[in-house]
Amino acid sequence: xxxxxxxxxxxxxxxxxxxxxxxxxxxxxxxxxxxxxxxxxxxxxxxxxxxxxxxxxxxxxxxxxxxxxxxxxxxxxxxxxxxxxxxxxxxxxxxxxxxxxxxxxxxxxxxxxxxxxxxxxxxxxxxxxxxxxxxxxxxxxxxxxxxxxxxxxxxxxxxxxxxxxxxxxxxxxxxxxxx
Numbered sequence: 001x002x003x004x005x006x007x008x009x010x011x012x013x014x015x016x017x018x019x020x021x022x023x024x025x026x027x028x029x030x031x032x033x034x035x036x037x038x039x040x041x042x043x044x045x046x047x048x049x050x051x052x053x054x055x056x057x058x059x060x061x062x063x064x065x066x067x068x069x070x071x072x073x074x075x076x077x078x079x080x081x082x083x084x085x086x087x088x089x090x091x092x093x094x095x096x097x098x099x100x101x102x103x104x105x106x107x108x109x110x111x112x113x114x115x116x117x118x119x120x121x122x123x124x125x126x127x128x129x130x131x132x133x134x135x136x137x138x139x140x141x142x143x144x145x146x147x148x149x150x151x152x153x154x155x156x157x158x159x160x161x162x163x164x165x166x167x168x169x170x171x172x173x174x175x176x177x178x179x
Contacts, residue, residue: 011059022053068111079107079121130160
């Protein structure tokens with residue numbers, strides 16, 4: 001059995017055990033989960049606020065994923081660093097392919113970001129500081145700082161200040177969750 005295969009099995013086993021801990025103590029889970037992700041190579045540059053237990057990290061090379069401090073990553077987010085589609089295109093165009101070719105690029109999430117549920121972050125993506133990514137977005141390329149972006153493909157829809165003032169006008173009774 002290859003080293004990579006053993007690492008993936010270990011990763012899945014620890015994730016399973018951490019999910020059991022989540023059922024008993026959410027705070028302990030978060031602390032252990034962050035430590036586990038760092039030990040597997042994920043670059044967490046400062047304490048995140050929350051990373052959901054069901055985030056799908058591309059395990060090909062976790063060191064290519066950089067998460068800055070004060071980040072919230074919601075449920076069912078997928079972060080990819082590789083893309084094997086070029087091999088499929090080569091075969092479709094009649095080329096003989098001996099080995100799988102892949103594009104591998106880093107992903108970076110800036111400080112104080114919120115990544116909405118069901119978002120897919122593609123290889124090479126950089127998300128700037130103080131940025132909100134709307135639920136269900138497919139993010140590729142560079143999303144600047146201090147913006148709200150959403151959609152497929154993900155596009156900037158407002159500044160963070162416009163979003164804040166609009167939300168503040170709508171509802172001044174935000175629920176304090178203590179997350």
